[in-house]
Amino acid sequence: MRPRSPALPLGLLLALVACGGDPAAEPSPYEVCKADGAECCADTDCGEGSHICDFNYICSVMGDHSVECGGWSGSRTCLDVCALDGTCADAALTCVEREQFQGGDYGQTYRVCVAEPLDGDRPVARVGREQRGVHTVVWLAGSPYEMGQQQGRLLHDELAGGVTAIGTDPLLKGMFALSRAKGLVDLARSRSYPEILDECRGLSDTAGDVGWTEEMCLVLNFGDVVQEFLEYGVPEAAAANGGCSQAIVSGAATADGRVYHARTLDWFKIDFVVEHPVVFVRQPTDKIAHVVIGFPGNLSPYQGMNAEGLVLASNQVDPLDVTKDKTTGRSHVQLLAKALAETSTVAEARALFLAEPDMTFEAIAASDPRGGEVFEVSPFTDAVRTQQDGVVVVTNHFLAPETDAVDQDPPSEGSRRRLTRLQQLVPKDAPETRYGTFTPAVLAEVLRDRVNPDDGTFSAEGVIDDGNSLATNGALYQVIFDPAGLRFWVAAGALPVPDQPLTGFSLAELLELKGYEQFPATDLP
Secondary structure (H helix, E strand, O other): OOOOOOOOHHHHHHHHHHOOOOOOOOHHHHHHHHHHOOOOHOOOOOOHOOOEEEEEEEEEEEOOOEEEEEEEEOOEEEEEEOOOOOOOOOOOOOOEEEEOEEEEEOOEEEEEEEOOOOOOEEEEOEEEEEEOOOOEEEEEEEEEEHHHHHHHHOHHHHHHHHHHHHOOHHHHHHHHHHHHHHOHHHHHHHHHOHHHHHHHHHHHHHHHHOOOOHHHHHOOOOHHHHHHHHHHOOOOHHHHHHOOOOEEEEOOOEOOOEEEEEEEEEEEOOOOHOOOEEEEEEOOOOOOOOOEEEOOOOOOOOOEEEEEOOEEEEEEEEOOOOHOOOOOOOOHHHHHHHHHHOOOHHHHHHHHHHHOOOOOEEEEEEEEOOEEEEEEOOOOOEEEEEEEEOOOEEOOOOOOOOOOOOOOOOOOOOHHHHHHHHHHHHOOOOOOOOOOEEEEHHHHHHHOOOOOOOOOHHHHHHOEEEEOOOOOEEEEEEEEEEEOOOEEEEEEOOOHHHHOOOOEEHHHHHHHHOOOOOOOOOOOO
């Protein structure tokens, strides 16, 4: 906005422009507009409140009380004002902030819907929520504190349900009670990233009236550390042992040469998580917009994809020696949030993960439109596993020579079986390989495979958590990503999750990005 100087009220200034001065003077922009019979020459021509006139010019009152005007710009048509959540009624239009000068020498900023933004227009990030089947889509934007406030308002009722769940669900209630007793709340506060602390404060400021506290937010979003620190030697937490499966395929492994990343997040049944699947579209100021697939109050993700096509998802790994856990590192799920917002490629994400000190043991699968890797990270040593023939898979134990000696040996039977089955289905020369045929639909078949690789038996339909197959280890989410197309498919919302439909989403559509029309967000069969 240009510096303000003393100016007459717009109505009086227009009257002077239209009626006063030297009869030989050039006609004012307003007069030219009226003479041309344009659709509008002032906002008042467009009615009250819902439109503004796209007509821009500056006039100033000089020392001798004459008025001088510059040239004009704009289509001289009425533009729709954006909805409060930053959307346009016409989905083909984009909401932007635009500064208008209509006769005065100071401007007024409007949010309007345009076909093509102009230089100087500022895109408006959407904030709001929308229901798509069982999934709640929530758009957040701005600073961490602002995004916390927005989530507290938009998911207020759901967060109230979360407070009830924490007070009644045996696993959650025990987790929070033990976190307080063992000092993990203070640890989370001291070792969380500043942006997580700020977002938790914003969330509790708008949902504190239903009991959602900053402490709840911190424990929930320090979840990977809390789970591992509580699991060992705490009988109440023994059932919380997680189990996840991931496969990244690309090049000759796929039917079309593209990169696909499939993931099952397995954990213990928590009704609050199952019943409230949320797709968060996060648009942090001056950082990379990204999507997180989670639940109300979930700020630090277990899986997500950013607008650069970087996909990250975490798998807990059980340590050989729990004394190797540290209290001076970082939460991996918080680090995953940081990577989605600040890195664009697998290589950049790898550098970030390997540079930060680790508190616990984790396998992070990362992919982008060029391929994928698995980062095996621990307080003791780190390693990176790359794709072989366009394939890399991971469950809940380390495989790299550098890290294989520091995790649980032998691995849990569930992790071993899932890895064995992936190795039967995914690599190039595997006995039942789907190599060369992989598409999102084929990867869905792999995630939903119910075969016990040890004896070939099938887990019965309806079984949720027997630890015998890829589909039956307590799945809470199944997600398949297409990094180059910015698409993803999610199954969630009811148990068994592998029986739920895989709903298609386009991050490009959610962010209103151009150029991705050839990658529609259709559901998988």
